[in-house]
Amino acid sequence: xxxxxxxxxxxxxxxxxxxxxxxxxxxxxxxxxxxxxxxxxxxxxxxxxxxxxxxxxxxxxxxxxxxxxxxxxxxxxxxxxxxxxxxxxxxxxxxxxxxxxxxxxxxxxxxxxxxxxxxxxxxxxxxxxxxxxxxxxxxxxxxxxxxxxxxxxxxxxxxxxxxxxxxxxxxxxxxxxxxxxxxxxxxxxxxxxxxxxxxxxxxxxxxxxxxxxxxxxxxxxxx
Amino acid sequence: xxxxxxxxxxxxxxxxxxxxxxxxxxxxxxxxxxxxxxxxxxxxxxxxxxxxxxxxxxxxxxxxxxxxxxxxxxxxxxxxxxxxxxxxxxxxxxxxxxxxxxxxxxxxxxxxxxxxxxxxxxxxxxxxxxxxxxxxxxxxxxxxxxxxxxxxxxxxxxxxxxxxxxxxxxxxxxxxxxxxxxxxxxxxxxxxxxxxxxxxxxxxxxxxxxxxxxxxxxxxxxxxxxxxxxxxxxxxxxxxxxxxxxxxxxxxxxxxxxxxxxxxxxxxxxxxxxxxxxxxxxxxxxxxxxxxxxxxxxxxxxxxxxxxxxxxxxxxxxxxxxxxxxxxxxxxxxxxxxxxxxxxxxxxxxxxxxxxxxxxxxxxxxxxxxxxxx
Numbered sequence: 001x002x003x004x005x006x007x008x009x010x011x012x013x014x015x016x017x018x019x020x021x022x023x024x025x026x027x028x029x030x031x032x033x034x035x036x037x038x039x040x041x042x043x044x045x046x047x048x049x050x051x052x053x054x055x056x057x058x059x060x061x062x063x064x065x066x067x068x069x070x071x072x073x074x075x076x077x078x079x080x081x082x083x084x085x086x087x088x089x090x091x092x093x094x095x096x097x098x099x100x101x102x103x104x105x106x107x108x109x110x111x112x113x114x115x116x117x118x119x120x121x122x123x124x125x126x127x128x129x130x131x132x133x134x135x136x137x138x139x140x141x142x143x144x145x146x147x148x149x150x151x152x153x154x155x156x157x158x159x160x161x162x163x164x165x166x167x168x169x170x171x172x173x174x175x176x177x178x179x180x181x182x183x184x185x186x187x188x189x190x191x192x193x194x195x196x197x198x199x200x201x202x203x204x205x206x207x208x209x210x211x212x213x214x215x216x217x218x219x220x221x222x223x
Numbered sequence: 224x225x226x227x228x229x230x231x232x233x234x235x236x237x238x239x240x241x242x243x244x245x246x247x248x249x250x251x252x253x254x255x256x257x258x259x260x261x262x263x264x265x266x267x268x269x270x271x272x273x274x275x276x277x278x279x280x281x282x283x284x285x286x287x288x289x290x291x292x293x294x295x296x297x298x299x300x301x302x303x304x305x306x307x308x309x310x311x312x313x314x315x316x317x318x319x320x321x322x323x324x325x326x327x328x329x330x331x332x333x334x335x336x337x338x339x340x341x342x343x344x345x346x347x348x349x350x351x352x353x354x355x356x357x358x359x360x361x362x363x364x365x366x367x368x369x370x371x372x373x374x375x376x377x378x379x380x381x382x383x384x385x386x387x388x389x390x391x392x393x394x395x396x397x398x399x400x401x402x403x404x405x406x407x408x409x410x411x412x413x414x415x416x417x418x419x420x421x422x423x424x425x426x427x428x429x430x431x432x433x434x435x436x437x438x439x440x441x442x443x444x445x446x447x448x449x450x451x452x453x454x455x456x457x458x459x460x461x462x463x464x465x466x467x468x469x470x471x472x473x474x475x476x477x478x479x480x481x482x483x484x485x486x487x488x489x490x491x492x493x494x495x496x497x498x499x500x501x502x503x504x505x506x507x508x509x510x511x512x513x514x515x516x517x518x519x520x521x522x523x524x525x526x527x528x529x530x531x532x533x534x535x536x537x538x539x540x541x542x543x544x545x546x547x548x549x550x551x552x553x554x555x556x557x558x559x560x561x562x563x564x565x566x567x568x569x570x571x572x573x574x575x576x577x578x579x580x581x582x583x584x585x586x587x588x589x590x591x592x593x594x595x596x597x
Binding site for chain 2: 053056058059079080081082083084086088090094096097098099102103106107108110111116119120155159
């Protein structure tokens with residue numbers, strides 16, 4: 001890969017679901033530079049989440065290709081790619097309900113290079129980074145929604161990813177928790193030189209990004 | 224966090240369902256362990272009779288499926304003694320009687336000649352053994368004496384005739400311990416079978432298996448109408464042993480199917496409920512084989528718990544059975560390690576069988592499809 005090239009590039013992405021009735025994306029192309037933060041906005045059902053899933057190797061496009069560091073995702077081991085290079089943050093947090101905050105952060109590390117003893121130490125450090133070290137032994141139901149999302153962000157960083165993909169990360173949060181999570185994402189991005197692509201409905205969240213891409217009916221209409 | 228912690232947490236999440244599945248599995252395993260234990264104990268006990276007495280060959284009437292229905296002329300003994308390779312022999316008459324007042328049916332009664340080689344391996348605990356000139360005298364096995372509450376000097380009613388207890392013995396075989404020995408002539412008279420025997424026990428000159436088999440063939444060639452079978456083969460071919468083993472295996476098969484369906488049902492529900500979670504794990508980079516290992520690990524843990532509980536239940540069941548008067552003569556209060564081994568292997572196999580389909584289903588879910596279930 002050339003140093004000047006984008007970290008992430010999508011070319012002519014289309015995604016038609018197998019029944020043929022839903023064309024979620026219709027030829028989307030974009031490029032995201034390393035360290036950049038990009039907000040993807042648009043009305044419900046416009047294809048934002050589908051785009052995020054294709055960028056993160058969770059799904060494969062019907063046509064077109066996604067390139068990460070210049071390498072097409074089709075040529076990669078997608079499990080390893082997701083485990084080691086990508087961190088996912090979801091709107092509903094998706095923490096495992098029976099595991100403590102500390103244990104939830106360790107879940108992706110099973111696919112990382114860390115021995116067990118190091119996994120615990122890493123999870124403690126990550127929870128400390130999101131200011132939740134004191135809540136490490138609490139299960140998700142004992143945490144506030146803002147705290148849950150911070151645990152989910154710590155989990156997304158478990159294997160030192162280069163790219164963070166967040167699907168409506170503040171969608172289930174009140175305004176105080178939203179501000180906290182936004183501040184946290186901004187700080188982590190700066191400190192860790194992370195690249196961030198987030199899908200959002202919120203103008204405040206979009207405004208915090210370096211660049212905004214608007215999607216409508218599966219096409220980029222702005223950005 | 225260990226991988227096994229995740230397995231344990233997932234199982235404990237639905238504690239009642241997990242417990243019920245384990246209990247269902249355990250009942251199946253208990254049946255397998257207990258029935259196989261009893262059947263194998265049965266066989267071992269039969270083998271112990273011949274081993275303790277050093278018997279190499281059993282001679283009965285050819286073509287009989289049950290030793291009890293065999294009858295041979297007592298005079299054949301002299302002809303058998305002439306066969307080259309026969310070192311020693313003893314004839315016996317065997318029958319069954321019941322002691323209804325003690326609720327005992329099918330008690331083994333042996334008619335032996337005093338001083339016969341068949342008394343080898345018989346240890347007299349009280350009183351004396353049978354002697355020449357004894358009439359209606361009986362030697363009771365330890366378990367039978369206990370069940371009938373009889374001691375030396377008491378009299379007992381055997382098939383309508385009064386016998387005197389002259390001794391109480393212990394044998395390596397449960398069958399003998401649960402039965403009684405009377406003089407051969409008395410049993411022949413009582414049963415109206417004067418001059419008849421059930422069969423002969425033979426000690427060979429050369430005792431290796433090939434020589435014993437060769438002796439058996441020689442006897443069968445020289446004396447038409449008899450079957451001379453090596454003692455071990457004879458026990459393995461015994462209709463009661465075969466029946467007991469077949470029943471045990473048939474029940475085990477049913478337990479296998481029921482147990483596997485139970486695990487399958489639990490794991491299917493578990494995977495269905497956690498579809499979204501599996502999607503998250505896949506999104507976080509978990510490989511299919513790790514998801515597979517998680518679900519199979521949960522199924523295996525169910526199997527392991529079922530095996531432990533089932534073995535304990537089976538063991539307790541056999542102990543209880545061994546204490547009941549009617550069964551104590553036939554059922555040893557212990558289970559051979561091999562039966563516990565079969566129970567464990569069966570639990571592992573059926574939990575894997577029950578867990579395999581749900582695990583494959585979970586592992587092959589498309590991450591985006593699974594995430595939509597949340």
